[in-house]
Amino acid sequence: MQGTLPRIAPRRRRGTGGRPLLLALVLVLLLPWRAFAQPVPPPVAPPAAPPALAAELSTNRIEVTTAFAGGEILVFGATERLIGQAGDEIIVLATGPATSLVVRRKIQVLGFWINGPSARFNRIPSFWVLAATRPVAEMLGEADREELRLGLDLLQLPQLGGREPSFRAALRELKQSSGLWVDQVRPVQVSGGRLFHARLPVPSTVRTGEYRVQVLLVRQRRVVARQELSLEIERVGSAARIADVAEDLPVLYAVASILLAAFAGWLGSVLFRRG
Amino acid sequence: MQVYLPIAEMSVDALLLLGIGFGVGWLSGLFGVGGGFLLTPVLILIGIPSAVAVGSGANQTLGASVSGLMAQWRRGNVDVRMGAVLLVGGFAGSAAGVQLFAWLRRAGQVDLAVAVFYIVVLGTVGALMVRESVGAILRRRKARPARLHEHLWIHGLPLKMRFRKSRLYISVIPPLLIGFAIGVLSAVMGVGGGFMLVPAMIYLLGMPTSVVIGTSLFQVVFVTANVTFLQAVQVGSVDIVLTMLLLAGGVIGAQFGAAMGTKLRGEETRALLGALVLAVAAALLWDMLRVPEQLFVIGPAV
Numbered sequence: 001m002q003g004t005l006p007r008i009a010p011r012r013r014r015g016t017g018g019r020p021l022l023l024a025l026v027l028v029l030l031l032p033w034r035a036f037a038q039p040v041p042p043p044v045a046p047p048a049a050p051p052a053l054a055a056e057l058s059t060n061r062i063e064v065t066t067a068f069a070g071g072e073i074l075v076f077g078a079t080e081r082l083i084g085q086a087g088d089e090i091i092v093l094a095t096g097p098a099t100s101l102v103v104r105r106k107i108q109v110l111g112f113w114i115n116g117p118s119a120r121f122n123r124i125p126s127f128w129v130l131a132a133t134r135p136v137a138e139m140l141g142e143a144d145r146e147e148l149r150l151g152l153d154l155l156q157l158p159q160l161g162g163r164e165p166s167f168r169a170a171l172r173e174l175k176q177s178s179g180l181w182v183d184q185v186r187p188v189q190v191s192g193g194r195l196f197h198a199r200l201p202v203p204s205t206v207r208t209g210e211y212r213v214q215v216l217l218v219r220q221r222r223v224v225a226r227q228e229l230s231l232e233i234e235r236v237g238s239a240a241r242i243a244d245v246a247e248d249l250p251v252l253y254a255v256a257s258i259l260l261a262a263f264a265g266w267l268g269s270v271l272f273r274r275g
Numbered sequence: 276m277q278v279y280l281p282i283a284e285m286s287v288d289a290l291l292l293l294g295i296g297f298g299v300g301w302l303s304g305l306f307g308v309g310g311g312f313l314l315t316p317v318l319i320l321i322g323i324p325s326a327v328a329v330g331s332g333a334n335q336t337l338g339a340s341v342s343g344l345m346a347q348w349r350r351g352n353v354d355v356r357m358g359a360v361l362l363v364g365g366f367a368g369s370a371a372g373v374q375l376f377a378w379l380r381r382a383g384q385v386d387l388a389v390a391v392f393y394i395v396v397l398g399t400v401g402a403l404m405v406r407e408s409v410g411a412i413l414r415r416r417k418a419r420p421a422r423l424h425e426h427l428w429i430h431g432l433p434l435k436m437r438f439r440k441s442r443l444y445i446s447v448i449p450p451l452l453i454g455f456a457i458g459v460l461s462a463v464m465g466v467g468g469g470f471m472l473v474p475a476m477i478y479l480l481g482m483p484t485s486v487v488i489g490t491s492l493f494q495v496v497f498v499t500a501n502v503t504f505l506q507a508v509q510v511g512s513v514d515i516v517l518t519m520l521l522l523a524g525g526v527i528g529a530q531f532g533a534a535m536g537t538k539l540r541g542e543e544t545r546a547l548l549g550a551l552v553l554a555v556a557a558a559l560l561w562d563m564l565r566v567p568e569q570l571f572v573i574g575p576a577v
Binding site: 064065066067068069070100101102103104105106111112113114115118120121122166167170171173174175204205207235238239240242243246247250251253254255256257258260261262264265266267268269271272 | 277278279281282284285286334335337338339340341342345346383384386387496500503504505507508511513515516518519522523525526527529530563564565566567569570571572573574575576
């Protein structure tokens with residue numbers, strides 16, 4: 001079908017008349033060939049074009065229980081064309097809920113190292129992981145990368161307080177060493193030419209909330225398709241109940257903590273005396 | 276085995292926490308103190324946020340002191356009247372201390388304040404304990420009798436009150452002030468303050484040693500309960516999962532320590548405790564003086 005389009009276009013430009021004739025001509029030309037190649041489906045309703053990109057998450061919920069020691073977000077999917085340098089390429093970007101942080105620099109006062117000047121960063125992602133089949137800088141132009149913020153160096157980090165750029169650099173470095181910001185450490189894996197999957201590690205210090213996963217399909221240095229997925233990271237079970245009670249009913253939580261600790265201490269001494 | 280601490284929002288090895296609880300419990304059983312002064316620094320060392328270490332440390336000290344208080348109570352070694360006076364000061368002090376703590380947290384200086392409090396308090400107390408106990412050991416060698424009762428300027432203050440069990444007739448101002456000071460320290464350092472209260476009662480108030488431990492436990496239990504309450508409500512930094520794990524190890528460790536403690540002489544025990552307190556102070560001091568590995572730290576925006 002695509003092959004016929006260029007043939008039609010020049011003729012349309014040359015003359016306005018004879019369009020029904022032209023269509024009939026094309027149909028006549030096409031019909032026998034299509035019937036020969038695919039005899040079964042009727043030619044009247046051509047099948048919908050397959051999506052260029054189909055991606056999914058293995059789960060849309062990560063549960064933080066009292067045994068939670070970190071997890072991972074598994075993104076997988078398929079492309080229409082073969083994945084590779086000449087064909088399609090995949091970028092996966094996961095971001096967590098926004099947070100505000102203060103970065104402090106230690107200074108030496110009278111020989112002691114204490115927290116000195118600080119800079120505040122408002123509404124920055126608490127979690128940010130980028131993965132791709134190939135380094136993003138190689139597959140997209142600078143302008144596209146900047147617009148989509150594909151790179152830790154392109155992440156907008158509005159800074160209040162200290163003016164020095166060292167605070168921003170320190171924030172990037174500390175977030176990366178804690179595993180909460182990851183810039184293309186492990187590539188998106190490809191299998192069978194058109195299937196891809198990426199495992200994005202989630203450390204145990206992760207914030208709970210709504211997480212967004214963007215999957216971008218890059219073809220010839222342009223983003224041609226994108227898919228937005230989301231998942232929830234939430235506390236469940238006793239961890240959730242404890243945190244909820246501590247937040248919503250602090251007085252009850254405080255009294256319960258006191259009584260529980262006292263009871264545990266008493267129980268311990270009783271148990272030992274018996275033993 | 277990793278366990279997720281819901282308030283600290285991080286996962287820690289449960290066996291490590293049980294081990295720390297056991298070690299601190301063992302030492303506290305050996306020396307007859309709550310052990311909070313060791314617990315909070317160790318928790319900070321393994322990466323628990325300072326605020327959670329202090330809040331949960333106070334809660335743990337409460338649990339660890341309850342059984343001791345009950346045992347002393349049964350033996351009639353608690354001077355309730357003295358305890359109540361100390362407690363009035365202690366409640367005021369811990370309330371003031373939690374305010375101070377919340378203010379320090381906003382200013383981003385919790386780490387510094389906790390460290391400085393520890394270095395100053397532990398350094399002073401440790402040095403005094405070592406000096407006193409070494410002196411006692413030397414006196415014992417020389418077999419020179421120590422004076423039974425000393426009269427200090429403290430005994431000349433007004434508002435006198437009779438404390439029958441302690442066989443004292445003194446002003447209520449010194450115990451109120453001592454209680455207040457211990458309350459502040461308890462809130463900022465997450466300790467019960469027994470390691471300071473005991474010497475203060477003996478040397479400043481002149482209380483007989485038989486009622487000192489019981490009365491200090493009385494004060495410690497109620498002040499740590501107050502600190503737990505205020506920290507949980509105002510700062511939101513008490514992690515009950517952390518507390519319970521530490522207590523589980525601590526209760527067992529305390530029994531082993533107490534069994535071993537009976538084999539040691541009083542002066543030697545005090546000298547060892549003093550040395551331990553000094554060692555913790557020295558380690559914290561070193562931590563503040565050396566060039567930090569990370570020049571930058573991330574904190575929550577409060």
